[in-house]
Amino acid sequence: xxxxQFKFENMVTLQGNQVMTTSLKVAEYFGKRxxxxxxxxxxxx
Numbered sequence: 001x002x003x004x005q006f007k008f009e010n011m012v013t014l015q016g017n018q019v020m021t022t023s024l025k026v027a028e029y030f031g032k033r034x035x036x037x038x039x040x041x042x043x044x045x
Contacts, residue, residue, distance in 0.1 A: 011029040012021045027034035 011025050012019050024034050
């Protein structure tokens, strides 16, 4: 089994002393579809 190399710098940014990311960046990194309407629906239900 071969593990792919995970490059955090493609998904996160450093703001002050905190590592930050967004759900959009995570979805893009893993090649997934990001559906804003669905995210808003689940957040406010």
